[in-house]
Amino acid sequence: MKNEKDFARDFIDLAKLGRTDWRSLALTILIFGCLSAIGTFCALLLPIPGMHAYRSLYLHHFSFNLATLNLLSDAGGPVGVLGFWIVCKYVLRRPFCSLISIDLKFSVKRFLLGAVLYLAAYVVSVAIMWIYAGVRFDAWTSPIGSFSPHIDLNVNPFLMALSGLVLLLGVSFLAFGEELYMRGWLTQTLGQYIQIPAVVVVLIAVLFALLHTQYKWPVKTVMFFDSVGFSFLSLRDRRLELSVGAHSMTNIWAWSIPIIFTGQSSNIPISIADAIVFALAKSALPLSLMYLFLQKTNSWFKSTGKHA
Structure with a gap:
């Protein structure tokens, strides 16, 4: 075993x-x-x-x-x-797909599985953040803003759908590029010199957070734990598609929240401890739920041969 x-x-x-x-x-x-x-x-x-x-x-x-x-x-x-x-x-x-999976193929099904599981897990994490905010601040307030989508009714629905599809494909391709780089090539390269995978995972997570220079430290903390989760998923599954799907959904959420949840957010001040809780709930929690679900249902990838 x-x-x-x-x-x-x-x-x-x-x-x-x-x-x-x-x-x-x-x-x-x-x-x-x-x-x-x-x-x-x-x-x-x-x-x-x-x-x-x-x-x-x-x-x-x-x-x-x-x-x-x-x-x-x-x-x-x-x-x-x-x-x-x-x-x-x-x-x-060596084969290009050796950066992607143990069977040297890219599985669209596992990519979609990763996206769907992350979406479901993220909904759970948002609910937990909502409950935490209600208990902690004695005020029921959304941790991601109020639901108030801005939709221009004068725009052709077909063009809206087409632009949405292009956005989804673009976001997914960018997520694939980052996963190919971080969880694929860089993980395999560092792993030839560092024999403890956990150390490789932490180093990759630090670099992943630092390379997103447009964000301040609270968001970098979220990205650090996101990276750790993506690495655990890809290494246990021995392929990148689950992490690519999850990463794509994090990007889609990041793009969608400012568009859909445009209502006024609460101005309740939060402490550093509260910020840490929200960061963990937004990053570590959904990916941990994904990992536990795959573990409990024995849904990890199974190959008949090592490089089938």
Whole structure:
């Protein structure tokens, strides 16, 4: 009977299907550096309003630290997906899908399972936050704002549906890119040097939070626990689709809440302890519920062979 560490090593050791030496790692970073530079250069040349001023500002304040940050963040986007395909084919010499799953395939069903389970678990966590707020502050107030959607009735419903579909696909692709980078390549790479998967998970979570530079520390805390949850799901399932589905739903919630819950929120002051409770409820709780459900129902991925 395998333990959790064995399942984690199964996924991490997919890296051994190809090259794992330091030269391949250095060449991988070099390729990503070139792709990041090309992508940034092309973006700066886009003929859109305001780009000339932004280009001048970017070049004036250019620094090595900024270039490094761009490299690290670009690896989790569309440039990264292309980069990993190139790297797997020509540098690491292993299947691209070895970054994704133990059976070297991408399962849409498990992606949808991850999205549905996260949605259900997040509804439970919102209810718990609501109850906590009512008991703690003696006032029944929504932790995510009041339900008051802004819908322009003059907009063509077909265009609204089409734009919504494009948004869903775009958000899911961005989540796939970040998971491929963090839970795929980076986890497998660090796992070749660090033999304790839990240490790899924590390091990935710290980097995941720090790379989202647009957020302050309260949101970074949420992202840290999100990352830990995504890593536990992917390592136990030995594939990324569950975490991609869950990650997609977190992004969809982040986009939807400011649009749907636009009513006035409560101005009740909260303490640091309250903020920690809400952060855990928004991140660790739904992912923990997902993990427990999959564990209790024995719904983890089962393969007939190690690399079937």
